[in-house]
Each structure stands twice: as structure tokens, then as C-alpha cells.
Amino acid sequence: MLVSLTSLYYEKKEKLKEFIRKEAIDIPDYQIIDVSEPKLYKEIFPFNSPPKITFDGISIIPNVPDRLWISDTTFRDGQQSREPYTVEQIATIFKFLHELGGENGKLEYTEFFPYTKKDREAIERCKELAFKNPRITGWIRASKEDLQKIKELKLEETGILTSISDYHIFYKFAGKSRSQVIEHYLEVVEEALKSNIAVRLHVEDVTRADVYATLVPFVKRAMKLAEKYGLPVKIRCPDTLGVGLPWSEASLPRSIPKLFWLLNKGLGVPSEWLEFHGQNDFHLGVANATAAWMYGASLNNCTLFGIGERAGNIPLEAMIFIYSMLKGGFDGMNTRVLKHIVRYYEKELGYKLPSYYPLVGANFNVTRAGIHADGLLKNIEMYLPFDTEELLDSPAKVVISEHSGIAGLTFWINNVFRLKNDEKITKDNPALKDIQAEIERLYHDGRIAPLSDEEIFELIKKHMPDFWKRYSNRI
Numbered sequence: 001m002l003v004s005l006t007s008l009y010y011e012k013k014e015k016l017k018e019f020i021r022k023e024a025i026d027i028p029d030y031q032i033i034d035v036s037e038p039k040l041y042k043e044i045f046p047f048n049s050p051p052k053i054t055f056d057g058i059s060i061i062p063n064v065p066d067r068l069w070i071s072d073t074t075f076r077d078g079q080q081s082r083e084p085y086t087v088e089q090i091a092t093i094f095k096f097l098h099e100l101g102g103e104n105g106k107l108e109y110t111e112f113f114p115y116t117k118k119d120r121e122a123i124e125r126c127k128e129l130a131f132k133n134p135r136i137t138g139w140i141r142a143s144k145e146d147l148q149k150i151k152e153l154k155l156e157e158t159g160i161l162t163s164i165s166d167y168h169i170f171y172k173f174a175g176k177s178r179s180q181v182i183e184h185y186l187e188v189v190e191e192a193l194k195s196n197i198a199v200r201l202h203v204e205d206v207t208r209a210d211v212y213a214t215l216v217p218f219v220k221r222a223m224k225l226a227e228k229y230g231l232p233v234k235i236r237c238p239d240t241l242g243v244g245l246p247w248s249e250a251s252l253p254r255s256i257p258k259l260f261w262l263l264n265k266g267l268g269v270p271s272e273w274l275e276f277h278g279q280n281d282f283h284l285g286v287a288n289a290t291a292a293w294m295y296g297a298s299l300n301n302c303t304l305f306g307i308g309e310r311a312g313n314i315p316l317e318a319m320i321f322i323y324s325m326l327k328g329g330f331d332g333m334n335t336r337v338l339k340h341i342v343r344y345y346e347k348e349l350g351y352k353l354p355s356y357y358p359l360v361g362a363n364f365n366v367t368r369a370g371i372h373a374d375g376l377l378k379n380i381e382m383y384l385p386f387d388t389e390e391l392l393d394s395p396a397k398v399v400i401s402e403h404s405g406i407a408g409l410t411f412w413i414n415n416v417f418r419l420k421n422d423e424k425i426t427k428d429n430p431a432l433k434d435i436q437a438e439i440e441r442l443y444h445d446g447r448i449a450p451l452s453d454e455e456i457f458e459l460i461k462k463h464m465p466d467f468w469k470r471y472s473n474r475i
Contacts, residue, residue: 030220033213034177038166041208044254050282051243056251060261064326065271065298070319072097072110073277075122076139077313078303082351089349090122091129093304096341098131100316102332105133106323107316108299111159114138114149123153137200142188150197157198159236160188164215165205182218189222193229200275201233205240206259211252219267234273235263236301239288242281242311246291256288257295264296275299280311289314290322304341305353305360317359336393364388365396367408389418401450402443406436412456417471431463 101107138158140146276292306315
């Protein structure tokens with residue numbers, strides 16, 4: 001039976017202690033080590049060249065949690081690289097997220113800033129919808145003043161920015177030691193827990209952190225607070241610059257598999273409290289997110305279409321399909337909603353996805369080669385990884401051009417008009433030769449661009465009037 005993550009949140013304290021410690025191994029009681037100079041890993045991050053990949057000769061086996069979820073940061077990180085959404089737009093997208101997550105709530109929560117009047121209006125507007133999922137959570141800096149805003153909004157959970165690498169500790173908090181910065185974080189965490197607010201620690205820039213001298217002791221103390229107050233203290237691991245690596249053989253701090261294995265198996269942090277937040281600076285975002293799931297994290301934090309700072313975040317729609325690959329099904333997630341979300345972004349928000357964008361881009365299930373079209377006619381599985389009509393409400397298409405031929409034209413008509421079984425036309429339909437002859441004349445006369453849908457419709461009306469009259473209502 002599928003278990004909602006929300007149902008795991010308010011266990012009795014005795015059960016919570018068992019939950020935290022049930023799989024922990026005996027790891028030394030590391031303390032925070034203050035240093036006079038920051039540990040910047042210059043041998044790995046030289047700055048005058050791309051980061052270096054290092055291996056430590058140690059490999060670990062996969063550790064896929066029984067339960068996986070997706071979380072969303074479309075309204076937080078996703079707004080930091082585009083013009084902000086209006087309250088009405090946020091409410092509409094929130095409804096889409098609810099539909100996308102499906103009846104089992106696999107889209108577990110989304111997060112909001114609590115700072116501006118618009119932020120607070122958006123939170124209240126989404127609250128009014130009374131959806132169980134995605135849950136509405138906050139995002140704040142490690143500040144009691146910021147925490148007060150979460151209290152006023154009566155949110156049950158908030159993320160807290162707890163930057164962890166020496167790049168941040170030494171230069172963002174100039175003049176403070178590691179231990180002073182961590183103590184400050186823990187004070188805010190404890191204040192939240194005292195107020196019955198569950199916490200996510202966003203250990204920013206963890207893939208450049210001194211893992212054993214800073215991260216490990218911080219997490220161990222955070223777990224003690226979770227035990228004390230009987231509330232979750234989740235650990236989100238942001239790969240802030242996208243330098244994480246998806247290979248178990250890679251070295252810490254960059255190895256995503258080793259990072260989550262250590263947190264889960266080494267420190268006993270429940271998988272349900274472990275989350276990855278990736279960036280795509282080196283095109284490894286989805287690979288790293290998959291590795292997080294494979295090695296102990298139950299959650300991946302994403303944005304719709306990967307919209308986010310710099311090179312973007314982990315695309316939410318990508319992880320829905322990775323989820324299905326790992327678990328053998330979508331667990332109720334409604335992938336057909338993606339088509340409507342794309343249309344909303346394009347028509348209402350003026351955001352155009354690249355045509356080659358995976359899964360939901362206009363060309364994802366489109367072929368331009370006549371030989372490929374002929375293969376699709378014979379067996380549609382030859383050039384498609386799955387049934388795009390069934391899962392995405394998007395039939396496969398071919399582009400009609402000088403190279404598509406009669407096979408391409410046949411396939412285009414059958415799929416655009418969604419013809420089934422005996423309705424389908426075949427390559428020997430005489431009208432197709434007449435249409436193809438007109439297409440060939442266009443290119444003989446100097447045309448370069450493919451034909452638009454409207455142009456093909458006109459040719460069908462001209463050469464196949466009875467067909468058009470019968471099936472045009474399916475377009």
C-alpha cells in the first residue's frame with residue numbers, strides 16, 4: 001500500500017526515535033572543526049578550468065528507498081530566472097501540479113517565499129483550494145525574523161537556508177567560524193520545532209563542503225533535535241553549482257551516491273527526510289537526481305520544465321518518467337496533464353519551450369526522415385520509446401518536407417486525424433500520389449521550409465474531400 005509522506009510527519013516521539021536510528025551504522029562522533037583558512041578544494045575546483053573529476057577507489061551498491069516522491073520549487077527557485085508569476089498564475093499552476101501529482105499525491109509539496117504581499121496572497125489563494133497535495137511549505141533564510149513570517153502564515157513546514165561550504169561560511173558570514181554559523185542555524189531550527197513547524201535544512205553548496213568536519217556533525221545535531229521535539233528535520237542537499245557527479249566511484253564531496261549513502265546508512269537520516277535539489281550547469285542534473293533516488297533519498301526537488309537560475313533546475317516532468325522507470329509505473333501521476341501545462345505556459349505566459357526539448361517539446365515525437373516514417377508505419381515502436389499518444393496525449397508525427405515521401409504523408413494523416421484500425425489509409429491510396437506530386441513541385445520551385453499543418457490540410461481538402469468531411473472534426 002502506498003504511504004503518504006505527510007502521514008509520516010507527526011509520529012509519536014518514541015516511534016520517531018526508532019525511525020531515525022533503525023538503519024544507522026556506527027559512525028564516529030564527528031565534531032565541527034573550525035579552521036583558520038577555508039577548505040576550497042582547489043585541487044578539484046581550480047577556477048581557471050572546469051572542475052576536476054576524482055575517484056577514491058570505493059564503490060557502493062544502490063539503495064533505492066521503498067517510497068519515492070517529487071517535490072516542487074516552481075514558485076521559489078523557478079521564479080528567480082523569469083518574470084514573477086501573478087497570484088492568478090500561481091493558483092492556476094498549483095492546480096496543474098495537483099492534477100499532475102495524481103490521486104496518490106506523488107507530487108508531495110511545493111514551496112513559497114513568505115516575504116512580499118504577493119507571496120502571502122499566493123499562499124492564501126492556494127490554501128483555499130484545500131488540496132492535500134502538493135502541501136504548501138515555506139522557504140526562509142536562517143533568521144528568527146523570517147521564521148516569524150512562517151508562523152504568521154500558519155505553515156506546517158519550512159525550508160531553512162543553511163549554507164554549508166566554506167565558500168559560503170567564510171565569505172557570506174565573514175568573521176564567523178564554522179561552529180558559530182552552525183550554532184546560529186541550530187538556534188533557528190530549534191525555534192521552529194518549538195513552534196511545531198517541521199524543518200528542511202537546505203545545506204547549500206553541499207557538493208563543495210567539508211563533509212566530515214562540517215556537514216556530518218551538523219546533521220547529527222539536527223537529528224537529535226528531531227528526536228527531542230518529535231518533528232522531522234529533513235536534509236535537502238542542493239548541488240548549487242551543478243558540480244555533483246552521479247557515479248558511486250567518484251569522491252566526496254561531489255559524489256551524489258556517496259553523499260546520500262552517508263546520510264542515510266551512516267547517519268540514520270530516514271530516506272523520507274532526504275531530498276536532492278540539483279542544478280544543470282554541466283548537463284548532469286537529471287543523472288544526479290536519479291543517483292539521489294538510487295542511493296537513499298526519497299525526494300527530488302524540481303521545477304516545471306527545469307526553469308531556474310543559470311542553467312536551470314531538475315525538470316519535474318523528467319523525474320516523473322524516471323520515477324516510472326525505477327518503480328515500474330507512475331503510481332497515479334497524470335502525465336497527460338503535461339500537454340495542458342505546456343499550452344498554458346506558451347499561450348498565457350509567453351514562454352516557448354525549445355522544439356527539441358525532451359518529452360514535451362514540439363519535436364519530441366516528430367521525425368523528418370522518410371525512412372523513419374516508413375518504419376513507423378510498419379511498427380510504431382521502431383522509433384518511439386513509449387506510446388506518446390497514451391502517456392502524453394500527443395500522437396507521433398512526421399514533418400512533411402521534400403524528404404518525407406508518401407510514407408511520411410501516410411503516417412502524418414493517420415496520426416494527426418487519430419485514425420484507428422480499419423480507418424487508417426495506406427500508402428497505395430491514389431490521392432496520396434497527387435498530394436505528393438504537388439509537394440514535390442513546391443520543392444522543385446525552390447521551397448526550403450517544411451509544410452505547415454494548415455498547408456497539408458488544404459491539400460487534403462483538395463485531393464481527399466470526402467475524407468476531410470468525415471474526419472476533420474478530430475483535429
